Amino acid sequence: MESFRIVHYLNQFFGQLGGETAAGAPPQIKPGAIGSGRVLQNELGNGFEIVATALCGDNCFADAPEATADELVGLIAEFRPQLVIAGPAFNSGRYGQSCGMLCAALQDRLGVPAITGMHEENPGVDQFRRRVLIVRTGATARSMAEALRSLAALARRIAAGDAIDRPAEAGCFPHGMKRPVVRDKTAAQRAIDMLLHKLAGQPFATEVSVPRFDRVAPVKLATALSAANVALVTDGGLVVKGNPDRMPNGYCDRFTTIPIGGLERFTTDLVEAHHGGYDTQFVNQDLNRLVPLDAMRELEREGAIGHLHETVYATAGLGMSLTNARKIGREIGARLRNEGVQAVILTST
């Protein structure tokens, strides 16, 4: 029976091209196992063969990640691997980045499974865990033997056709994704079970994990408020009458703009609220309740603020994914900064 074909990927250091001076080494591939790859070959045992070792310097990869990954994919494809093992990268940032990027590219372009190993503090973990199986390793190459053992064990499972549905149980970082399941107890039964375990100080596993929270430090206003250009932003679904941008009323992936230059207050012939998550009837009687244009004009006249920015940015914040919320936030923020805005009032619903 033919052996299960594996290509191994290493950086310049572990691939024995040299130290930091060889970090610019271009993508290349050599037949057989090299360095730690020989230990990996021993761990894998009979029935597995490291047919080639792909190599690249960390700087070379970091300087042009996509082009380098492309080139390596091409080199690796020629060896027709059934699995690619990259690294392990331990806690090395650039190396982790390269391993993750290459694994993702191989899976996307060749449909070949590709695995790697990293330490939990390697930034590559967060960047690629969703798409790539990453074995947990120690922080440094001192834990090489153990890391290779874990990679070999995972490789054997993949070769046996195991889809690795639960990465954490296979010694990997969880993908950080969720999927629907049907359980054998009702939600009420599970909740009471969980509560009783919690009360008794016994282990229990929540079904919905607490997300990490971003902390945004407030920025100090560089100018006096009375000189500042102030903008209004809302997630309450404000749109130009008739919703010409076709902004969805929930699960939104975009924002819209409402020009307010020369406008004293919102009137119902100009704008409306388009939002599926709250009762819009009172807002739709008077849109200044949602975005206080009328009050801001007064403050502008009184000189409390310097100037009211002439564009209102709006989206509908209902069931919006954090990915979309971040994207929309960044885009609105960048535009406001380019437009010379110093302060923003956000009104939410």
Added chain:
Amino acid sequence: MRLEFRPAPVYRATFGASTRIHDGTLTIARDELRALLNGDRRLADVDIEIANPDEDCRITDIFDVFEPRFKANGGNFPGVLERAARVGDGQTAVARGAAVMVLNAMSDRYKLTVDMRGPSARFSPYAHTANVCIRSNPAPGIDRAGYYRALKEAGVRAAIYLGEAASHAPSEDSEVLTLSPSSLSERSTLPRIAYIYMLASQQMPTEPDEPILYGDNVRNLLPTILHPNEVLDGAVLAPYWNFGGDTYTAQNHPMIRELYTRHGRDLNFAGVIATIAAETEAGRSRSAIMAANLAHDTLGADAVVLTKYGGGIPESATMETYDACEALGMKGAIVIWTHGGDGSVEGSLTFMSPGANAVVSCGLNEESIDLPPVARVIGNASIGPLIMESEGETRPSNGPLHLRFLFLAGAADQLGGGFRSVEEY
């Protein structure tokens, strides 16, 4: 309180000369029931249809579902057709296995559907009940609030009418539910667990005469203690915005049932606190603090379990209440739905407390199921648009249907009765 349920089992329903339950068959005098419901001048074109388990039949446009019940000494769905009366005590006849479904002819983005067979049957309790469906149109000049009130009354009327038939049928085994003040206060080594029950969310304000708790619209409900039997015996109806539990669900409340089952064995059921998701932030804080205080200082709870009702704002209300309870030293667990977002574990809820470490999911909001075409439909000829669907997005009711579980009746049970969940991986 000592509540005795006397269930008469029902396996199928049929029309016949007189209304009665015999050998598991509920026979309904169609004209008599129709005449009873036609007495309401807010309703036009009232008709009754029946759907039995495993029929090639789909029921659409479901507004609410009721279990037929009858209390011979009064107190039938108190505060709706009759004045508030004591419930949760005494005998209640039940047509167990039957359900009254009230259908809504108006367009509404929150109407429910059930198939009596096929792939969705395992997710909906109503695929397994003999369903008595009430169809009607609003009479000319009747607005939405008037029509919805009339639909609730029609459901209650039919549930009592069929419940009375159950009271004349032999009951196989009665079930006694009792939680006396002594057991509420008794010292036990078992942990005392209170249930914080969100009845409704005011993000969509309830109508002035919308009957939810003893006929009250809970518009400004402050947290209050209920005996669990009151909930099970008809004191709580689903809101018009039926989004997470029908009246039938409250009558068979999965969380209260579970707490009763484990009372005296694993835990000491300390009682139920009814609350709402208030419309304002100040209101939500007020409710959170008061509910936590009631659980801690009046019910003496060691721990609380919380469920929510409605959409996204109740997520904040639930988390705030959970935090208030934990701040008093009580442990908490939450049943709550899960948003799909981009598929990652981030953004599962619009708001989550950093301390919410015991959360049970009652299903992924975006998850859908594909239903095959059906031979017969009870309801309007087309379905949609439902929430998150575009204006004009309708499809034939009898065709293949890609339906979100949120709109499969009983399958998006926010009160804890379902098996659907999410797994993080």
